[in-house]
Amino acid sequence: xxxxxxxxxxxxxxxxxxxxxxxxxxxxxxxxxxxxxxxxxxxxxxxxxxxxxxxxxxxxxxxxxxxxxxxxxxxxxxxxxxxxxxxxxxxxxxxxxxxxxxxxxxxxxxxxxxx
Amino acid sequence: xxxxxxxxxxxxxxxxxxxxxxxxxxxxxxxxxxxxxxxxxxxxxxxxxxxxxxxxxxxxxxxxxxxxxxxxxxxxxxxxxxxxxxxxxxxxxxxxxxxxxxxxxxxxxxxx
Numbered sequence: 516x517x518x519x520x521x522x523x524x525x526x527x528x529x530x531x532x533x534x535x536x537x538x539x540x541x542x543x544x545x546x547x548x549x550x551x552x553x554x555x556x557x558x559x560x561x562x563x564x565x566x567x568x569x570x571x572x573x574x575x576x577x578x579x580x581x582x583x584x585x586x587x588x589x590x591x592x593x594x595x596x597x598x599x600x601x602x603x604x605x606x607x608x609x610x611x612x613x614x615x616x617x618x619x620x621x622x623x624x625x626x627x628x629x630x
Numbered sequence: 631x632x633x634x635x636x637x638x639x640x641x642x643x644x645x646x647x648x649x650x651x652x653x654x655x656x657x658x659x660x661x662x663x664x665x666x667x668x669x670x671x672x673x674x675x676x677x678x679x680x681x682x683x684x685x686x687x688x689x690x691x692x693x694x695x696x697x698x699x700x701x702x703x704x705x706x707x708x709x710x711x712x713x714x715x716x717x718x719x720x721x722x723x724x725x726x727x728x729x730x731x732x733x734x735x736x737x738x739x740x741x742x
Contacts, residue, residue: 519673548729557636557734558674558719571729606673613728616662616681621673 517542520589521607521622529630534594534601536625540609547590548619549582552604561605564590597629633657634722636733644741649707651736653720656701660722664730665694665705668717677718678705710740 520539528534540547549561560574564584575582579597584590594601604626608619635654643649653663661682666674680687680694680703687694693706707714720733 546728550732558732560729560731563729571727574729608673614725616664616679617723617725617728617730618664618676618679619666619674619730621666621675623671623673 519607519609519620519622521605521625523625524623525626525628527628527630528597530598531596534597534627536592536594536605536607536627537589538592538607538609538622539589540607541611541620544609544611544620546610546613546617547584548608548610549590549592550606550608552606552624554603558606561592594627597627599629602627602629631656632733633660634720634731634733636718636720636736638736639734640737640739642739642741643710645712646709649705649710649714649738649740651705651707651718651720651738653703653705653733654701655703655722657722657724657731658701659724659727660731661725662723663694663696663703664721664723665692666719666721666732667714668719668735674719707738710738712740712742714738715740 547564550558562582563571579595581593604624606624608621664679665677668674696703717735719735721730723730
């Protein structure tokens, strides 16, 4: 049973370009979360999605960031017009349920570097 | 407003001894607390959790204690092993809200 798959693992972009990060949850998991880890900081919640629905986007910056989890295919985190401050590790996690302890299964992360 | 705090950025212990990692929270609506372990260049992995209606949960060498009145939880690892060296994140969630809120992590180093 494959774990959470994220790609690309490493992405380099120049300021002003777009970054697209993909996440395929574990089989049978319908809840997807995106977290960001800035250098020397902890994991900050960005967005929580279920299939075709954004449940909670309270951690997403108001501009340039968007996320989706379509009926078919992976979840996508999209960052438009990237700036140097967007350089971070972006982790996707999935869960089979929202109730109970709701432990998260994380991918290995996508490391974005903005030049 | 950081709702989950891990005040010790790092901890160093000798192999075989007990490691105690601490975590404080402010939101009384949290009903589950979890610990995750993270190695460099990898994603966090779930270790152990505890419901707010319990005060202790044990799984092998790992025990989590919850003190609701103090809004404090701790993770005990005994005996500590060099392979336990990693960053440990405390997380808390309100089942109704869905998301988990993480602390900034504590880097544990277990010396042989």
